[in-house]
Amino acid sequence: MSNDILKKLKEAVSFLKEKNSNHSEIGVVLGSGLGNFIHEIEVEFEIKYQEIPHFPVSTVEGHHGKLIFGKLAGKNVICMAGRFHYYEGYSAQDIIFPIRVLGMLGVKTLLLTNAAGGVNSKFNVGDIMLINDHISTQMVNPLIGKNIDELGVRFPDMSEPYKKDLLQKAKAIAARLNIDVHEGVYFGVTGPSYETRAEYKMIKIMGADAVGMSTVQECIAANHMGIAVFAASVITDLGIREDENIITHEEVLHFAKAAEPKLASIFKELIATL
Numbered sequence: 001m002s003n004d005i006l007k008k009l010k011e012a013v014s015f016l017k018e019k020n021s022n023h024s025e026i027g028v029v030l031g032s033g034l035g036n037f038i039h040e041i042e043v044e045f046e047i048k049y050q051e052i053p054h055f056p057v058s059t060v061e062g063h064h065g066k067l068i069f070g071k072l073a074g075k076n077v078i079c080m081a082g083r084f085h086y087y088e089g090y091s092a093q094d095i096i097f098p099i100r101v102l103g104m105l106g107v108k109t110l111l112l113t114n115a116a117g118g119v120n121s122k123f124n125v126g127d128i129m130l131i132n133d134h135i136s137t138q139m140v141n142p143l144i145g146k147n148i149d150e151l152g153v154r155f156p157d158m159s160e161p162y163k164k165d166l167l168q169k170a171k172a173i174a175a176r177l178n179i180d181v182h183e184g185v186y187f188g189v190t191g192p193s194y195e196t197r198a199e200y201k202m203i204k205i206m207g208a209d210a211v212g213m214s215t216v217q218e219c220i221a222a223n224h225m226g227i228a229v230f231a232a233s234v235i236t237d238l239g240i241r242e243d244e245n246i247i248t249h250e251e252v253l254h255f256a257k258a259a260e261p262k263l264a265s266i267f268k269e270l271i272a273t274l
Contacts, residue, residue, distance in 0.1 A: 002146040005093065008054040012097075013104045015053050020045040022069040024076035026274055027107035027227075028267070029083050029099075031114035031214060031234075036257065037264050038081050042071040049082070055101075056094045058082035067098075073272035078102055085213055087192035092142035096221035100151060103225040109166070109274055110222045111267060116212035116233035117195065119204040120184060123235050126259045128266070129182040130170055131162050131231040134216050135208050139188040142217045143224055152224035161219050166230035166270070173269040179262045184209030186233060188216030200239035210235060230270065234259040 022044055030037055046068040049055045058065035068079040080102075084095045102110065116129065123129070147154040167183070174181040187208035189195065195203065195211060203211050210233050222229045236259075 002148045005097075006148055006150060009097070009100055009104060011053045012055060012101050016047075016067075016101070016105065019047065020069045022076050022078070023106055024069070024078045025106055025108040026075055026077045026271055027099075027102040027110045028072075028077055028079040029110070029112045029218060030079065030081050031083065031112075031212075036260055037113075037267070038068055038079060040072060040264055040268060041068055041077065041079060043068055044071070045069040055098060056084045056088075056090050058084060073268045075271050075274060077271065078105065078107060083214055083218070085192075086140065086190045086217070087213060092140045092144070092217055095217050096142040099218050099221045099227075100225065103151070103222070103227055107227060109228045109230070110218075111270070112215050112218060112229065112231035113263060113267075114186075114212045114215045114231070114233050115236040116186065116210040117200070117237045117239045118210050118235040119187075119200055119239045120182070120209040123182060123209070123238065125235060125238060127182055127235040128174075128179070128259060128263055129184050129186075129210050129233045129235060130167055130174075131186045131215070131233060132164075132167055132183050134161060134186040134188060134219065135206060136188050136216045136220070138190060139216045140190075142221050152226065156220075156224045158220070158223060161223055161229060162231055163228045166228060169273055170230065170232070170266055170270050173266050177265055177269070179266060181232075181266075182209070186215060186231070187211040189213055194237075195239055197239075203239070211239065232263060232266070234263060
């Protein structure tokens, strides 16, 4: 099985190298409602996921579903405009396939974005949370199965899943740009249903500040390959509030797009320092 995965990875990487000569050490993954960030990129080459051998196909509204090679802040970048989720019916291996492809293409630093529900009472809709850690007890670990030694060690260290130096740089950039940001722990769930009120309370008690349906498995795969990770959430809804609220995907997309310019500014400045 591991040999089959490695074979598919090499076929996808070989295909992309033939199509484009952009050599980038920076990868970006865009979450729900954050697709307009691609307009910040000086595009050199782009390709739809379905054209790449063995790539999954994004099925969620708010995800463009293409891989973009280009320049941002003077640096070569590879951007995933749309990601894959467990709730779409993909396996954990499918979800991390593109991350492994990025790593094999030479990416050394990975920037992740997502839309998340706030459980920290200090958060408001539209806020940005820089992720300093995550809780993954509800997610299937994507490294389950025979280890692929060519990609990483059997038991990768996760004591610093999100690099502290990148986090500190981003906080300094946000302060310089007068953008208020929070820092906190992201709790990963499978979805696709939003959490119940009792689940939100449990997640808060467990020590998380925000909850979402992505990022965790990608982060694990990147750490397995020795890729430095930075991640940020746009708080698009509040899980704990007094009124009898309901949460819709349309609401999530709306608030993600509204906060996108602030997040884009931080990302551009951060990429410029890499």
